[in-house]
Amino acid sequence: MDTELPVVVVGAGPVGLAAAAHLLERGLEPLVLEAGDRVGAAVREWGHVRLFSPWEYDVDAAALRLLERTGWESPGRDELPTGDELVEAYLAPLAATPELAGRVRTGTRVVAVTRQGVDKTRGVGRAGRPYVVRTVRGGRVADVAARAVLDASGTWGNPNPLGVAGLPAIGEDRAGPWVTGPLPDVLGADRARFAGRHALVVGMGHSAATTLLALVRLREEEPGTEVTWVVRGRSPARLYGGGDADGLPARGLLGSTLRAAVAAGAVTLLRETTLASLTPPPGRTGRLTVAGTGRDGVPVELAVDVVVRATGARPDLGLLREVRLDLDPGLEAPSALAPLIDPDAHSCGTVPPHGEALLAHPDDGLYVVGAKSYGRAPTFLLATGYEQVRSIAAHLAGDAEAARRVELALPASGVCSTDLAGREAADLAAVGFATGSRHGRSAEEAPPAAACCGSPPTPVTVSPSRAG
CATH class of the missing domain: 3.50.50.60 (FAD/NAD(P)-binding domain)
Structure with missing residues (x-):
């Protein structure tokens, strides 16, 4: 694979921009493609809501290092930002840093990802081929070649239906x-x-x-x-x-x-x-x-x-139809990760930090990160997404030891630790x-549910949760 090609990051939300910052620190070239006309477009849709995670848990470490070079000062670590404040005080300045300003394209929707010259049915000669990322911008279709792809597009805008059993209600x-x-x-x-x-x-x-x-x-x-x-x-x-x-x-x-x-x-x-x-x-x-x-x-x-x-919401996997994914059939999360986040068996307090090894798919260099990596599970934490992309960036740069290392401490949760x-x-x-x-199942027999990590403005911010 041509190592001069960029690593394409889909989505300029908190996890997508954090991925770009970590890739830069590793000497890799990121290209962030955002469907909205501004960074943090999904967050802006719930901008009036105040997070209940303080700034301490909302800012990625690599992103902070980029921002500090510009003289940026973090808001009080114990203050609770609204979604709008998260964008205006953090994401927008981050995207405007000299290092990222030319590497973030807004108004660019990714509609498909594939391997150069082969569809998903062909296995021989597949490994090592660059990716082709098809985009639509201003009505014009263009293909972008990439050495790796991180899909951080989230699940916002793809809601679960109001009906039961995963189907819409009639009407x-x-x-x-x-x-x-x-x-x-x-x-x-x-x-x-x-x-x-x-x-x-x-x-x-x-x-x-x-x-x-x-x-x-x-x-x-x-x-x-x-x-x-x-x-x-x-x-x-x-x-x-x-x-x-x-x-x-x-x-x-x-x-x-x-x-x-x-x-x-x-x-x-x-x-x-x-x-x-x-x-x-x-x-x-x-x-x-x-x-x-x-x-x-x-x-x-x-x-x-x-x-x-x-x-809540579910992942839109349509843009990944032509790449090889290994997904859990129930959660639509990476198969190796699914047992750790299954809400029938785990709450946020029992989901360990994890990185590249649990997020890898059969197509090398392809990752689904952030809220979308959790599929239909409602337990995702923003800080967990930051750890995901740190580990993946280390792996792509050839630092296997750093990729395996866990560098995340989450706040204790009474929700997760009580009965x-x-x-x-x-x-x-x-x-x-x-x-x-x-x-049905008695309260005593009910599995521990993901009480702490549901919707966009939740702990250390988030993915929308499943319906009760």
Whole structure:
């Protein structure tokens, strides 16, 4: 392979730009391709939301070294930035450094990756061939040759459906005018859409919690505002979290405040509820009819003004169709990584830092990193992505020892270290729910869930979580 070719990084978000910084430190040539018109385009879409990870965990080490050469001063390490602040105070200055300014192309969408001269069916003579990265910019198609490819495009913009079993609810494709993304600006730009109306929030990640608490505040200010919360699970205990025991205090406060709001009746919680259909009103004006099944198979029907889709996201693997991937059939994450992040067996406190060895695919030099590397698992942490790209950069530069080394210390999490099953049982008992096997797996038998790492503005920032 031509070692003069660049390493193409797909996506100019936090992990993509960190990858470029690490590649530069290793003497490799990065080229960052970003579909948005500015860096951090996905983060800007939830820019009004405040992270509950402080700056200490939001800035990559190699990126910091680049920034410090320009005289950049980090905000207070204990301060909690909003998404907009993360972009304006960190990502935009990073992309503007002399080293990266000419190596980041915005408005450039990657639509396909392949090996030069061969499709994925050909194995003989495949190794060592350069990659061809097909891009679209301003309507023009162009191919970029690369020695390696890091896909850090994330999962934002590819939401999980509102229906059950991974399928859209019937009529979901026609309900667009009544459905928002996971993090609407309830108290700001989107206020009129929610004030005095009935909002239905679907999902059990931190995006859902953030939106629910904003709606609770709006309810206090705007009479007639109704808030209903639908979760598929038996208990939201994993979202309520560890409270004061959480290593990130703002994360613990998020869950405990939501639990209090539900207990006070500010939020109507429908547990063990799935959505089957969404029916727009005649004439396209009025309330959306949402129908489904609740606990014990009881039919549920709601008339709502707006539905917040906080069901998490899934990776869009279409651009990688012509390369050879080794993915877990369930999580759509690298097969070697999947057992470590499977939410049926692990929470964020039990997922170890990891690097190149667990992220490699059959095509050498190809990696999926950041939130997208976790596939459908909701346990991703931003700092984990920084460690991924540090290790990969070391490997690509031939430093095997540094690639194997772990250089990451994550904050302790009360969410991960406390007894989730016990808290679920207590939560169910508090509302009079039975905990036996009659309703499926008992609370005591339930696997530890990824309570700490769900949606975009969550711990050390993040990937959207699965629906409850």
